[in-house]
Structure formats: C-alpha cells, structure tokens
Amino acid sequence: xxxxxxxxxxxxxxxxxxxxxxxxxxxxxxxxxxxxxxxxxxxxxxxxxxxxxxxxxxxxxxxxxxxxxxxxxxxxxxxxxxxxxxxxxxxxxxxxxxxxxxxxxxxxxxxxxxxxxxxxxxxxxxxxxxxxxxxxxxxxxxxxxxxxxxxxxxxxxxxxxxxxxxxxxxxxxxxxxxxxxxxxxxxxxxxxxxxxxxxxxxxxxxxxxxxxxxxxxxxxxxxxxxxxxxxxxxxxxxxxxxxxxxxxxxxxxxxxxxxxxxxxxxxxxxxxxxxxxxxxxxxxxxxxxxxxxxxxxxxxxxxxxxxxxxxxxxxxxxxxxxxxxxxxxxxxxxxxxxxxxxxxxxxxxxxxxxxxxxxxxxxxxxxxxxxxxxxxxxxxxxxxxxxxxxxxxxxxxxxxxxxxxxxxxxxxxxxxxxxxxx
Numbered sequence: 516x517x518x519x520x521x522x523x524x525x526x527x528x529x530x531x532x533x534x535x536x537x538x539x540x541x542x543x544x545x546x547x548x549x550x551x552x553x554x555x556x557x558x559x560x561x562x563x564x565x566x567x568x569x570x571x572x573x574x575x576x577x578x579x580x581x582x583x584x585x586x587x588x589x590x591x592x593x594x595x596x597x598x599x600x601x602x603x604x605x606x607x608x609x610x611x612x613x614x615x616x617x618x619x620x621x622x623x624x625x626x627x628x629x630x631x632x633x634x635x636x637x638x639x640x641x642x643x644x645x646x647x648x649x650x651x652x653x654x655x656x657x658x659x660x661x662x663x664x665x666x667x668x669x670x671x672x673x674x675x676x677x678x679x680x681x682x683x684x685x686x687x688x689x690x691x692x693x694x695x696x697x698x699x700x701x702x703x704x705x706x707x708x709x710x711x712x713x714x715x716x717x718x719x720x721x722x723x724x725x726x727x728x729x730x731x732x733x734x735x736x737x738x739x740x741x742x743x744x745x746x747x748x749x750x751x752x753x754x755x756x757x758x759x760x761x762x763x764x765x766x767x768x769x770x771x772x773x774x775x776x777x778x779x780x781x782x783x784x785x786x787x788x789x790x791x792x793x794x795x796x797x798x799x800x801x802x803x804x805x806x807x808x809x810x811x812x813x814x815x816x817x818x819x820x821x822x823x824x825x826x827x828x829x830x831x832x833x834x835x836x837x838x839x840x841x842x843x844x845x846x847x848x849x850x851x852x853x854x855x856x857x858x859x860x861x862x863x864x865x866x867x868x869x870x871x872x873x874x875x876x877x878x879x880x881x882x883x884x885x886x887x888x889x890x891x892x893x894x895x896x897x898x899x900x901x902x903x904x905x906x907x908x909x910x911x912x913x914x915x916x917x918x919x920x921x922x923x924x925x926x927x928x929x930x931x932x933x934x935x936x937x
Contacts, residue, residue: 631749651835699745
C-alpha cells in the first residue's frame with residue numbers, strides 16, 4: 516500500500532512537471548506571436564501615423580493604465596480623421612483641376628479653389644432648395660449634388676419631425692441649426708448627430724461624406740471629423756422641406772452667407788397624391804391637410820414676390836412641372852442662377868435619371884415628363900375636388916388649372932398657358 520502511494524505520488528509530480536513545461540511553452544509562443552503581430556500592425560499603420568508625432572512607439576509599455584489606453588484610442592481616431600480629410604482634399608483638388616470658375620460672371624468674382632475653401636479662409640458657394648414634402652425636391656437636390664466637390668446638407672431639420680416651421684419658437688432653433696451647418700460647426704449639432712446615428716439618411720444623400728462613413732464608421736458621427744471634412748469643400752447645397760419662406764428669407768438677408776435660394780413649387784394635387792404613399796404623412800396635419808399645404812403656398816407666394824424684387828440675383832422660383840418637362844434647359848438655367856458650372860457630371864446625371872421609372876416612390880430615376888402628372892390618373896375626381904376646394908387661390912397664384920370633371924381631369928394640361936413666372 517505504501518509502495519503504491521509512493522508510485523502514485525511520483526507519477527503525480529511527473530504529470531505536474533509536464534503540465535508546467537507545456538504551459539511555459541504556450542506562453543512563450545503567445546509572446547512571440549504577439550510581438551510579430553504588433554510589428555505587422557506597426558508597419559501597416561506607418562504611412563498614416565508618420566505625419567503626426569503623437570507618441571513614441573519605441574517605448575511602448577507592456578502594461579498600460581486605462582487612461583493611457585483611452586488616450587491612445589483618441590490619438591488613433593484623430594489620425595484616422597486626419598488621413599480621411601487629407602485623402603478627400605486631394606480628391607477635391609483633382610476634381611477641380613479644370614473647373615470653369617465664374618470669374619466675374621453671375622456676380623461672382625471667384626477664380627481659384629482657395630477662394631471657396633473655409634479652411635483656407637474662403638467662403639463656399641452656398642445653394643438652397645426650399646420646398647415641401649414630395650415636391651420633387653429630392654430629385655432637384657440630387658441634380659445639384661451631382662456637381663463636383665459638393666457637400667450636401669440633406670433636409671437638416673429631419674430631427675424636428677413632420678412639422679412645418681412657420682414661427683417661433685421652432686424658427687430660432689431651425690435657423691441656428693442651418694447656420695451651424697453652413698459654417699461647419701458640428702460641435703453645436705449634437706442632437707442632429709445623435710439623430711443621424713439611427714436615421715442614416717441624414718448623411719447618406721451626401722455622397723462624399725457617406726462614402727467615407729461606410730468605410731470609417733467609428734468617426735462618421737464624430738463632430739470633429741464632420742467639421743474638418745465639411746470645411747474643405749468649395750460648394751455647399753442644402754434642401755429644406757420643413758421651413759417656410761417667411762422664416763427662410765433670413766438666410767438671404769445675411770450677406771455673409773452668400774446664399775442663393777430657389778423656391779421649388781409643385782401642384783398641390785400632385786403633392787397630395789404623392790403623399791398618399793408615405794406612412795409618415797397621415798398623422799401630421801402639416802402634411803396631410805390640403806388646406807394647410809395651400810395656405811403655406813399662398814404665404815410663400817406673397818413673400819416670394821417681395822424677395823424676387825429685393826434679391827434678383829439670390830432668389831428664384833422654379834416649378835417642378837417646368838423642370839420635369841424640359842429638364843436640361845431648366846437645369847442649366849438653375850445652375851447659372853447658382854453660379855455653378857453646368858458640369859459634365861450634371862449632364863450625365865440628367866441623362867440617367869430622366870428617362871425611365873424604377874426604384875420605388877422615393878427614387879430619383881423617373882420618366883421626368885410623366886412624373887408630375889400621375890395624379891390625374893391616381894386620384895379620384897372626388898379627391899381632386901376636395902383639394903381644389905381649399906387650394907383654388909394657391910393654384911391660381913402659381914399657375915395651375917382647375918380640373919372640371921373626371922373626363923377633363925384625365926386629359927387636360929394642368930399648367931396655365933398664360934402663367935408668368937416670378
């Protein structure tokens with residue numbers, strides 16, 4: 516029995532020895548692997564982090580406190596931001612190599628890229644589309660955004676909900692947000708950025724920005740990144756569908772912004788027909804009540820008459836139907852108003868987006884000549900009569916013809932022939 520215990524004890528010690536040797540060997544292998552992996556990562560990151568001496572990597576400690584780890588993460592984020600901005604800056608310089616600057620045309624004395632870049636002390640050319648829901652504004656916004664080196668502020672009041680901003684207190688917040696966006700001050704827009712994290716369409720129409728967001732998700736909603744990224748673009752465009760002209764005119768009054776604004780109008784029958792397809796509209800009277808919609812159209816007309824006279828170079832009216840029937844001529848006129856080159860990119864966009872319908876109700880691929888007039892077949896005459904009963908004044912002011920009966924509705928041209936645009 517004693518001998519058996521001694522043998523068992525010896526075997527146990529031998530087993531413990533082999534286990535210890537095995538664990539020691541595994542630890543050595545892990546250390547070797549980690550060191551090689553670290554060297555690979557260092558070599559991979561070298562082209563990015565060599566531009567800024569953030570820390571000395573030759574003295575990396577094996578054991579770091581949480582504050583040091585946190586600081587290094589911040590440094591790496593900053594380096595990632597700087598690298599993305601530097602790459603985009605190079606892309607912009609390439610895209611603008613042969614750009615035709617206004618050089619005195621359209622009232623704009625601009626002859627060089629630096630004149631338009633905020634980080635160089637310049638002022639971007641800022642274009643605004645003021646519209647209403649389902650008015651063709653997404654299509655027009657994408658036309659303008661097809662221009663090279665453009666930074667697109669897509670519906671910057673999305674986080675306000677389905678409302679129209681007509682008066683205080685929302686007016687002050689709305690204007691403050693718009694100023695912050697045009698000045699690339701995203702540190703003032705935390706609510707806007709937080710909203711965008713769960714509503715990606717805040718950024719995804721901004722093609723240059725969203726391309727980087729897909730690759731660099733960690734920094735996409737970082738105010739430092741978006742601020743630096745925004746400040747390198749020579750052109751800024753903005754689409755607004757929640758702000759009425761009586762409030763938006765404040766942007767024209769501020770000469771430091773240099774805004775050029777287009778008020779986009781659509782037949783209220785087309786507006787209401789298109790909104791039937793959207794599940795976010797019925798619960799909001801600002802969207803679903805034709806009386807409110809047309810009261811806004813009357814108010815916009817009254818303000819537009821004054822602004823057209825006061826700011827002939829900075830304010831213009833465009834009807835969606837006119838643009839759709841003759842997209843190339845009207846788009847060229849639109850770009851001349853904004854002071855932008857009718858670039859080959861824009862012509863290509865129009866060629867590919869105005870011939871055929873596909874992509875759903877929010878798509879900008881449309882047979883443009885037919886798109887504005889779908890309501891004639893999609894609405895019953897009773898629905899049309901209901902809209903016309905509260906919209907006759909707005910329709911008369913903006914040059915839309917009343918449908919007389921169901922047969923007339925299917926066949927007539929709803930655009931008044933004698934309409935004189937503002």
